[in-house]
Amino acid sequence: MKLSILIGGKAGQGINLVSGLVSKTLIHQGYFTFNYRDYPSIIRGGHNFNILTLCDKQIMSHETTIDIIVSMDELTSSLHKSELNKGGIIIESASYEKFGLNLNVALAGALMKILGFNHDVLIENIKANKSINNEKGIEAATAGYDSVQVKYNLSSQKKNITIMTGSKGLAIGAVNSGIDLYTGYPMTPSSALLHELAGMMEKNGHFVFQAENELSAVNSALGASFAGAKVMTGSSGGGFDLMTEALSLQGTTELPLVVHLAQRPGPATGLPTFTSQGDLGLALRAGHGEFPRIVAAPGTPNECAEVTNELFYLTQKYGSLGIVLTDKHLLEGEYSYEDAPKKPLVVKVDRKVPGTTGFISKVSSYEQGEDGNVTEDGSVVIKTQNDRLARYEGMRKEIKDKNISMYKLHGKKNSKNLIIGWGSTCGAIIDSINKGNLDAQFLQVIYMKPMSPDIKKIILKAKNIILVENNLTGQLGRLLRERFLIAILKQNRILRYDGRSFTPGMLIPELKKRMKK
Amino acid sequence: MKAIPIPKDEIGKIADVEKSKGLKFLRTASPVTWCPGCPNYSIMEGARRAVLNLMKQGWKREDFIMVAGIGCHGKIYDYININGFNALHGRALPTAFGVKLGNPNLKVMVFAGDGDNYSEGMEHFIHMGRFNPNMTLIVHDNQGFSLTTGQATPITQMGYNKSKAEPYGEVHYPMNPLKLALMTNIGFIARCNARDFTHTAEIIEKAMKYNGFAFVEIIQDCIIFNTAVNGRDENMYKVESKKRTFDEALKLASEYDYNSKDGKIPIGIIYQDDSKIAFDEKFPPLKKLKEQKIGWRDFKRS
Ligand SMILES: Cc1ncc(C[n+]2csc(CCOP(=O)(O)OP(=O)(O)O)c2C)c(N)n1
Ligand code: SF4
Numbered sequence: 001m002k003l004s005i006l007i008g009g010k011a012g013q014g015i016n017l018v019s020g021l022v023s024k025t026l027i028h029q030g031y032f033t034f035n036y037r038d039y040p041s042i043i044r045g046g047h048n049f050n051i052l053t054l055c056d057k058q059i060m061s062h063e064t065t066i067d068i069i070v071s072m073d074e075l076t077s078s079l080h081k082s083e084l085n086k087g088g089i090i091i092e093s094a095s096y097e098k099f100g101l102n103l104n105v106a107l108a109g110a111l112m113k114i115l116g117f118n119h120d121v122l123i124e125n126i127k128a129n130k131s132i133n134n135e136k137g138i139e140a141a142t143a144g145y146d147s148v149q150v151k152y153n154l155s156s157q158k159k160n161i162t163i164m165t166g167s168k169g170l171a172i173g174a175v176n177s178g179i180d181l182y183t184g185y186p187m188t189p190s191s192a193l194l195h196e197l198a199g200m201m202e203k204n205g206h207f208v209f210q211a212e213n214e215l216s217a218v219n220s221a222l223g224a225s226f227a228g229a230k231v232m233t234g235s236s237g238g239g240f241d242l243m244t245e246a247l248s249l250q251g252t253t254e255l256p257l258v259v260h261l262a263q264r265p266g267p268a269t270g271l272p273t274f275t276s277q278g279d280l281g282l283a284l285r286a287g288h289g290e291f292p293r294i295v296a297a298p299g300t301p302n303e304c305a306e307v308t309n310e311l312f313y314l315t316q317k318y319g320s321l322g323i324v325l326t327d328k329h330l331l332e333g334e335y336s337y338e339d340a341p342k343k344p345l346v347v348k349v350d351r352k353v354p355g356t357t358g359f360i361s362k363v364s365s366y367e368q369g370e371d372g373n374v375t376e377d378g379s380v381v382i383k384t385q386n387d388r389l390a391r392y393e394g395m396r397k398e399i400k401d402k403n404i405s406m407y408k409l410h411g412k413k414n415s416k417n418l419i420i421g422w423g424s425t426c427g428a429i430i431d432s433i434n435k436g437n438l439d440a441q442f443l444q445v446i447y448m449k450p451m452s453p454d455i456k457k458i459i460l461k462a463k464n465i466i467l468v469e470n471n472l473t474g475q476l477g478r479l480l481r482e483r484f485l486i487a488i489l490k491q492n493r494i495l496r497y498d499g500r501s502f503t504p505g506m507l508i509p510e511l512k513k514r515m516k517k
Numbered sequence: 518m519k520a521i522p523i524p525k526d527e528i529g530k531i532a533d534v535e536k537s538k539g540l541k542f543l544r545t546a547s548p549v550t551w552c553p554g555c556p557n558y559s560i561m562e563g564a565r566r567a568v569l570n571l572m573k574q575g576w577k578r579e580d581f582i583m584v585a586g587i588g589c590h591g592k593i594y595d596y597i598n599i600n601g602f603n604a605l606h607g608r609a610l611p612t613a614f615g616v617k618l619g620n621p622n623l624k625v626m627v628f629a630g631d632g633d634n635y636s637e638g639m640e641h642f643i644h645m646g647r648f649n650p651n652m653t654l655i656v657h658d659n660q661g662f663s664l665t666t667g668q669a670t671p672i673t674q675m676g677y678n679k680s681k682a683e684p685y686g687e688v689h690y691p692m693n694p695l696k697l698a699l700m701t702n703i704g705f706i707a708r709c710n711a712r713d714f715t716h717t718a719e720i721i722e723k724a725m726k727y728n729g730f731a732f733v734e735i736i737q738d739c740i741i742f743n744t745a746v747n748g749r750d751e752n753m754y755k756v757e758s759k760k761r762t763f764d765e766a767l768k769l770a771s772e773y774d775y776n777s778k779d780g781k782i783p784i785g786i787i788y789q790d791d792s793k794i795a796f797d798e799k800f801p802p803l804k805k806l807k808e809q810k811i812g813w814r815d816f817k818r819s
Contacts, residue, residue: 224616226616228619230813246608354623355580362601
């Protein structure tokens with residue numbers, strides 16, 4: 001049982017309300033959902049759509065072939081008609097226009113009926129939503145409901161499913177780590193975390209600061225870290241570029257710092273509201289000079305929570321920089337789960353911070369001598385630099401001791417075909433293997449730096465390696481080549497760089513073409 | 518990051534330590550690398566005395582923290598023995614603001630240069646009046662980038678012809694940081710003469726006690742690079758401490774244009790608005806830290 005519903009219209013028409021209402025109902029009935037959001041960088045007008053997929057099994061991707069189109073304007077049906085599956089239906093807005101601002105509510109009512117939910121379930125869900133719980137809302141929903149016939153009869157399943165986005169996952173991970181301060185500056189898609197943490201501020205008691213720019217956000221994060229706070233900052237694209245000098249400051253000061261890099265397609269302003277994996281190289285190298293860092297890329301919202309917590313833990317313990325690498329698809333995609341993130345590691349700040357009786361704490365952007373002041377003594381510099389690099393050893397051991405997953409293997413064990421990918425492409429890759437019943441194993445790389453040496457063994461064991469990335473040049477492929485001297489054949493790289501995420505529909509044939517029997 | 522024990526001979530009654538250590542109290546052992554005769558020495562002495570006086574009034578030494586920029590001025594980090602963060606060039610203010618966000622009970626003093634603060638770090642300076650964090654900014658205004666050997670800053674006078682970067686001489690109009698401070702809503706604005714360390718100490722002390730963001734400009738000669746603007750002591754005069762309206766303060770701030778050799782240079786507190794609310798009093802989580810007199814590290818969430 002799997003259905004794809006496309007809900008489209010102009011920005012500002014309330015598309016998210018429809019998909020939100022329907023997906024909430026669906027998970028209560030025990031269905032897994034995945035909601036993909038496609039919208040341009042404008043506030044009003046244009047063409048926006050969500051593709052809400054529902055399934056009785058876990059899914060983490062969407063399709064571009066559609067069973068039901070909910071069309072809030074004429075453009076939607078004309079643009080997407082060709083994507084309709086055989087027997088698919090379109091709910092046109094024309095007959096509901098009299099509901100004005102409640103057009104979306106009326107359409108939601110119609111959609112719920114088509115899916116076979118009874119009227120009580122609809123009203124219950126309307127009442128749970130503050131913005132539409134009023135007479136007009138209920139009237140519109142009911143009228144919509146009464147205007148169509150039941151087409152699918154979704155029976156209720158006994159499951160306990162929750163909806164979660166990547167940004168929510170990151171926020172949960174930060175809160176689980178005892179975050180004290182988040183600093184940021186608005187930029188899509190990183191703003192999703194800024195908003196998420198700001199929304200949780202009152203309840204959790206941390207503080208969120210919207211700085212005057214990214215330079216301020218990152219430098220103030222380091223100042224606060226020095227004063228003993230557990231801090232996180234983050235940005236996307238150019239905003240992250242602006243932070244890079246201070247990442248290097250993290251290198252000399254060794255102040256714990258977790259940075260979220262939310263990828264979107266570049267260069268420059270690029271495609272602000274679309275997705276990309278084009279900044280892996282940036283995360284690995286950003287900042288001048290040589291200093292240790294951890295770069296990790298979660299692939300699902302639960303992993304977002306886990307990796308964020310791990311980075312808080314490791315950066316506190318090893319005075320290092322930790323970069324959580326995500327993208328728009330992962331941050332804003334609405335996943336659904338039965339399982340919760342792993343039990344978090346307890347993060348403690350145990351060092352002498354300014355204010356400690358009897359001590360003076362000093363930290364500097366210059367190389368420091370034992371007295372905390374500037375030094376240009378070559379032997380001190382050598383020792384400091386060596387000590388910095390040596391911290392990787394401790395980190396590796398800690399990662400092992402704490403059972404942190406540096407990579408994951410999915411799909412068919414010991415298959416001769418090995419698919420390699422990372423981050424948000426995981427959803428489409430895993431769903432492709434399941435849906436296409438593919439003879440393939442999938443290696444999901446999570447920790448890019450440090451990287452597990454197991455990865456080399458896994459790759460060497462496979463007969464056929466296929467790389468899947470959401471970028472132009474295959475950046476993970478390049479990293480593997482640098483790290484393990486393993487090159488992936490050009491014809492075996494499946495790369496997508498139009499700002500859109502992979503779907504099983506397009507991935508399965510691409511994989512099949514490259515798989516060995 | 519280093520944590521260094523406070524020297525044994527500096528623990529005890531302040532008056533006794535002062536007697537035994539004299540000018541070495543609150544100083545590190547690092548050799549000073551400023552040019553002999555550079556007024557940075559007396560700025561440092563002014564700052565040291567301000568800290569000392571505040572300690573005598575019960576402020577804890579461990580609660581003081583200085584954040585310095587990069588330039589000749591920034592070397593002060595190496596010489597005064599209190600907590601310190603030697604930040605990036607231009608980023609002393611946001612770094613200090615972060616320290617304050619991490620522990621609002623720390624007493625933060627920021628040392629910056631005119632290049633540091635008005636060129637590289639301008640985007641932070643003009644927001645300080647808005648945010649109004651409870652900390653003090655001290656800018657060493659020597660009208661030049663000195664550490665990088667004498668290029669022009671945003672307050673260098675026109676016609677300055679010593680910059681290797683500007684073979685035609687300085688042709689840009691200098692800006693007036695005091696007027697800018699007023700326009701951007703900074704609530705405490707003062708000016709000092711680098712050579713007068715007693716007065717500087719007095720003003721820094723008042724700035725540190727001000728509940729909000731305090732800006733202290735120090736007119737400083739660089740005896741090596743932009744020497745053409747040196748020796749302005751005769752033009753300087755002390756203003757009386759009294760409450761001034763914005764317009765009165767603006768008039769005072771306009772007396773010196775950073776360009777010509779004539780024109781009076783008023784010294785002292787130019788403007789003070791006691792009605793502003795400090796940043797950490799606006800937000801419940803930070804208010805809690807202040808009430809409990811702790812930083813985030815020691816804060817227990819219920
Ligand atoms: C990002 C960056 N740009 C440039 C520099 C080089 N730099 C070091 S000190 C300095 C200027 C210092 O001038 P000022 O702040 O006025 O201090 P002064 O030396 O006059 O006390 C510059 C440009 C740097 N360290 N970092
Ligand atoms: S170059 Fe100028 S500012 Fe720097 S130490 Fe020498 S006199 Fe002082």
